[in-house]
Amino acid sequence: MTADNAGSVLELRGIHQLYGTGDAQVHALRGIDLSVAAGEYLAIMGPSGSGKSTLMNLLGCLDVASSGTYSLAGNDVNELDEKELARVRNREIGFVFQSFNLVPRMTALQNTELPLAYGGVKYAERKRRALEALELVNLSHRADHRPLALSGGQQQRVAIARALVTNPTLLLADEPTGNLDSESTHEILAIFDQLAAQGRTIVIITHEENVAERAHRVVTVKDGLITTDRLNRERELVR
Amino acid sequence: MKFGDILLSAVRGVTANKLRSILTMLGVLIGVGAVILLMAVGNGSAQRVNSLITSLGTNTLTIRPSGNSTGSSAITLAVSNKLAAAGLGHVKAVVPESTTSLTVSSTNASETDVSIIGTSPDYFTVSTATVASGNAFTKADVDSAAKVAVIGSTLATELYPTGSALGQSITMDGTPFTVVGILATQSSTGFTDPNSVVIAPVTRVQRSFTGFGALSSLLAESKTSAGVTAAQGELGVELNQLLHVSASTAASAATASTSGTTGTFGGFARRAAAAAASGTGTTASSSSSLPYTITNASTLLSTAQASATSFTVLLAAVAAISLLVGGIGVTNVMLVTVTERTREIGIRKALGATRGAILGQFLAEAAILTLLGGILGVVAAVFAAQFEINGTQPVLIGYSIPLALGVSVAIGVFFGVYPAGRAAAMRPIQALRSI
Numbered sequence: 172m173t174a175d176n177a178g179s180v181l182e183l184r185g186i187h188q189l190y191g192t193g194d195a196q197v198h199a200l201r202g203i204d205l206s207v208a209a210g211e212y213l214a215i216m217g218p219s220g221s222g223k224s225t226l227m228n229l230l231g232c233l234d235v236a237s238s239g240t241y242s243l244a245g246n247d248v249n250e251l252d253e254k255e256l257a258r259v260r261n262r263e264i265g266f267v268f269q270s271f272n273l274v275p276r277m278t279a280l281q282n283t284e285l286p287l288a289y290g291g292v293k294y295a296e297r298k299r300r301a302l303e304a305l306e307l308v309n310l311s312h313r314a315d316h317r318p319l320a321l322s323g324g325q326q327q328r329v330a331i332a333r334a335l336v337t338n339p340t341l342l343l344a345d346e347p348t349g350n351l352d353s354e355s356t357h358e359i360l361a362i363f364d365q366l367a368a369q370g371r372t373i374v375i376i377t378h379e380e381n382v383a384e385r386a387h388r389v390v391t392v393k394d395g396l397i398t399t400d401r402l403n404r405e406r407e408l409v410r
Numbered sequence: 411m412k413f414g415d416i417l418l419s420a421v422r423g424v425t426a427n428k429l430r431s432i433l434t435m436l437g438v439l440i441g442v443g444a445v446i447l448l449m450a451v452g453n454g455s456a457q458r459v460n461s462l463i464t465s466l467g468t469n470t471l472t473i474r475p476s477g478n479s480t481g482s483s484a485i486t487l488a489v490s491n492k493l494a495a496a497g498l499g500h501v502k503a504v505v506p507e508s509t510t511s512l513t514v515s516s517t518n519a520s521e522t523d524v525s526i527i528g529t530s531p532d533y534f535t536v537s538t539a540t541v542a543s544g545n546a547f548t549k550a551d552v553d554s555a556a557k558v559a560v561i562g563s564t565l566a567t568e569l570y571p572t573g574s575a576l577g578q579s580i581t582m583d584g585t586p587f588t589v590v591g592i593l594a595t596q597s598s599t600g601f602t603d604p605n606s607v608v609i610a611p612v613t614r615v616q617r618s619f620t621g622f623g624a625l626s627s628l629l630a631e632s633k634t635s636a637g638v639t640a641a642q643g644e645l646g647v648e649l650n651q652l653l654h655v656s657a658s659t660a661a662s663a664a665t666a667s668t669s670g671t672t673g674t675f676g677g678f679a680r681r682a683a684a685a686a687a688s689g690t691g692t693t694a695s696s697s698s699s700l701p702y703t704i705t706n707a708s709t710l711l712s713t714a715q716a717s718a719t720s721f722t723v724l725l726a727a728v729a730a731i732s733l734l735v736g737g738i739g740v741t742n743v744m745l746v747t748v749t750e751r752t753r754e755i756g757i758r759k760a761l762g763a764t765r766g767a768i769l770g771q772f773l774a775e776a777a778i779l780t781l782l783g784g785i786l787g788v789v790a791a792v793f794a795a796q797f798e799i800n801g802t803q804p805v806l807i808g809y810s811i812p813l814a815l816g817v818s819v820a821i822g823v824f825f826g827v828y829p830a831g832r833a834a835a836m837r838p839i840q841a842l843r844s845i
Contacts, residue, residue: 233760233838254764260838261762272757272842276422288415289762333761 179206180340180372181230186239188225188395199225201395203239207341207374212367214386215376222395224345227376231264231343232256244340261290265334269346271326273318279305279329280314286337304332308362324355331362342366344375348382360385416767420774423747431779434743438783438818439790441733445814446791448729450804452722457805459714461597463707469502469635470536471642471706473628473649476699484624485702487612489652493628494532496648500641502631503532506612509626510619512582514561514608516569524565525607526582528615529629534560536631539609544576544591547611555613560591564605582608585618638706645704653701660700733814736783737821744776744829755833756841769834776826777819784818 188200199222207213217223228234229241232248235256241248244263251259265286266272273282283301292300305311308328318326327347334342344363348356364385367373375386383389384403391399424431475485490506508528514521533539534546539560547558559580566575566589575589587610596604616622632641650660748755755768788811795804 228839231760233842257759257762257764260760266760268842272753272760274754274757276426285758286761288412289758289764289767291412337762 178208180209180244181374182206182240182242183229184240186226186229186236186241188222188229188234189237199395200229200236203392203395203397205390205397207372209372210367210370212363212371212373212385212387213375214383214389215374215392216378216380216383216389217392218378221392223376223378223392225395226392227343227345227374230341230374231266232260257289261286262337263340265331265337265339265342267327267330267334267342267344267347269349271318271323271330271350273326273329273333275318278315278317279310279321279332282318282329283314283333283336286333290337300336301332304336305329307335308332322355323351324358327351327355327359328362331359335366340372342371342373344373346377347375348377348379356382416770416774419771420778423751423771423775424778427747430743430746434739434779435783435786437736437739438733438780438822439736439787441729441736442784442787442814442818443791443794444729444732444787445726445817446788446806446810447794447799447804448725449722449810450791450795450806451799451802452718452725453807454805455802456715456718456722458802459718460711463711463714468707468711469632469638471630471632471638471645471704473630473645473702473704475624475627476701476703485628485649485653486624487616487622489649490625490628492652493630493645493648494530498641498644498648500632500634500637500644502633503536504628504630504645505530505533505536506625507533507627507629508612508615508620510615512608512619514565514569515581516575516578519569519571521565521568521606524582526615526619527607527609528612528620529609530612533609533629536629538596539604539607540594541591542594543574544589546591552611552613555617556611557585557587557614558590559587559608559610560593561589561609562593562603562605562607563595564603565607566592568606580608583619587614632706635708638708642704642706649702650700655700730817733818733821737780737818737825740776740779740822741825741829743779744772744826745832747775748772748829748833751833752836752841755836756838756843759836759838759841765834768836769830772830772833773823773826776822776830780818780822781815784815787818788815 183203183205186200186203187198190197190199203226215223215226225234229236230243232243232251235249239249243259246255246259246263248256248259260266273279274285277285280298280301283304284297287297287300302311302314305314308331310325310328310332313321313325313329318329321329327350331347334344347363348359351359360382363373363375367387373386375382377383386403388400388402390397473485487506487508490504494504506529510526511523512526514524514526527533530552531546531549534541541560542563544560546560547556550556551558561569561575561580569575569580570578574592576592578589579586580589581587587608593605593607593609612625620626630641630645632638649655755763758768791814792806792811795806
């Protein structure tokens with residue numbers, strides 16, 4: 172890393188992503204350069220087919236780019252093997268998905284504990300931290316409920332608690348309000364605001380303008396390239 | 411991820427779809443239960459056959475007339491006496507057996523179709539029959555063709571239900587006999603009840619009932635159980651001389667067959683067969699065969715053991731197939747489970763689950779299914795083994811329980827590896843995208 176980007180937690184340089192071969196080949200990303208500073212609240216927008224989901228998968232280390240470099244919290248992701256990628260996903264990234272993606276057979280608390288279990292944290296410590304995380308999203312009173320007994324908004328709050336429980340470098344949210352009514356959307360966005368105020372680095376992928384406008388910075392992706400990159404509100408960016 | 415966590419996830423997986431898990435376990439249960447129970451049945455019948463044969467006495471040899479034992483080659487009492495007096499090195503005793511079947515009556519009861527055995531006093535040492543009360547008849551009784559008899563315990567109580575039969579009189583075919591001894595109770599050795607029998611001096615039985623022709627059979631006892639084969643050879647050589655078997659016949663019979671040592675499976679019902687032989691007389695003969703056959707219990711025993719072993723192996727093989735089918739059922743269910751839970755696998759991977767953790771979870775699930783199924787199978791088999799199955803009391807083979815359990819878990823893990831491997835190899839985005 173150069174002194175120029177010392178403050179950034181994630182750094183993409185010349186990212187290309189290709190799927191398939193021959194005539195069926197899709198050039199999903201055509202050279203993405205992006206850096207996100209610590210404590211930044213970034214929204215990535217774009218129409219469907221723009222490549223924003225591909226970008227999200229790369230950012231979340233769920234997929235590896237065809238070419239280009241990606242460094243996350245000092246790890247060069249392209250260099251990591253599968254086991255190390257699993258560790259990075261566990262320690263550095265907290266995922267929030269559009270469809271919540273909670274394990275249906277497990278209670279809210281057990282779901283929240285899951286990343287800690289994969290991280291090898293001891294039982295007592297796990298439970299304490301999971302309850303803290305649920306407290307953060309005001310759901311500690313529903314800790315023993317299974318996902319089906321919770322509303323959509325509550326499920327998404329459990330998912331946020333689960334994403335935060337490992338205290339990750341990056342909170343990555345993929346259309347977090349896509350499946351929610353406006354009241355729940357408001358609730359969830361308020362939590363994101365609060366987290367941003369606490370200095371969390373958040374990347375949120377959305378196609379909803381009202382979601383994007385809550386972020387500090389909005390990046391628009393179209394046809395595999397970043398077309399616009401603007402600041403929403405005044406904030407001192409550590410560059 | 412700790413081992414306990416993996417196990418916990420696996421238990422949650424198993425209990426997620428209880429009916430399916432129970433049905434899968436049922437397949438393993440039946441497989442394991444069948445292996446243990448059928449091996450026990452095989453073992454039980456082997457033990458039963460062994461005890462039947464051992465009760466005949468493993469030192470005992472039976473000489474029976476074969477097809478062409480008429481005329482000069484007939485085995486008569488004289489032949490028996492000469493054989494006994496020949497002083498053969500490995501032979502301890504030779505006793506005649508002249509058998510028939512008659513109605514026996516006392517003053518107040520009667521029994522039909524009782525086996526009558528005419529023999530000499532050595533019979534009580536050669537055979538497994540022992541006198542429990544009173545005395546055996548003596549050599550003098552044989553010489554004088556005395557009307558004395560030793561009777562089986564069942565017969566004794568049937569003829570004299572109130573008092574002791576000892577010293578009482580019984581009548582067979584109009585001839586009165588005095589009961590001088592009562593046999594100890596013996597376990598059944600096949601078709602006939604050894605406790606419903608009359609044993610009398612051979613001379614008296616021949617004179618009153620069977621005539622002075624050929625005997626039903628001879629019983630010989632070897633001095634040691636190791637010397638049975640040697641005794642058999644000596645008896646054969648001596649008999650060939652006594653029965654005037656030509657050297658060529660003896661030689662060709664020796665090479666053509668092992669007639670002298672053949673242990674037929676039905677042979678353990680020696681008395682019944684001997685009685686049948688004496689009743690039907692001679693059958694068609696071939697020029698090259700000997701006029702007698704010698705069988706001994708140890709050859710019977712080894713034959714019976716061999717057949718019992720193959721019986722057990724056969725049963726175990728059939729059971730193993732059902733265990734295999736149960737194992738394939740586990741694979742099937744695990745494949746469905748993995749497909750069904752693709753999304754969950756994706757979530758877990760996104761949260762930082764390694765390949766090993768996913769593999770471990772699904773393998774543990776397969777192992778739990780088969781282990782629980784296996785344990786229930788053991789319980790079911792041990793329970794079922796308490797009951798007689800088709801006349802055989804199953805005897806559990808100790809090693810069959812860990813064997814069947816181990817094999818079932820091994821099958822579960824083996825057949826679980828493929829589905830679990832598929833789960834572990836899934837790329838997280840693909841897994842998350844599904845459904």
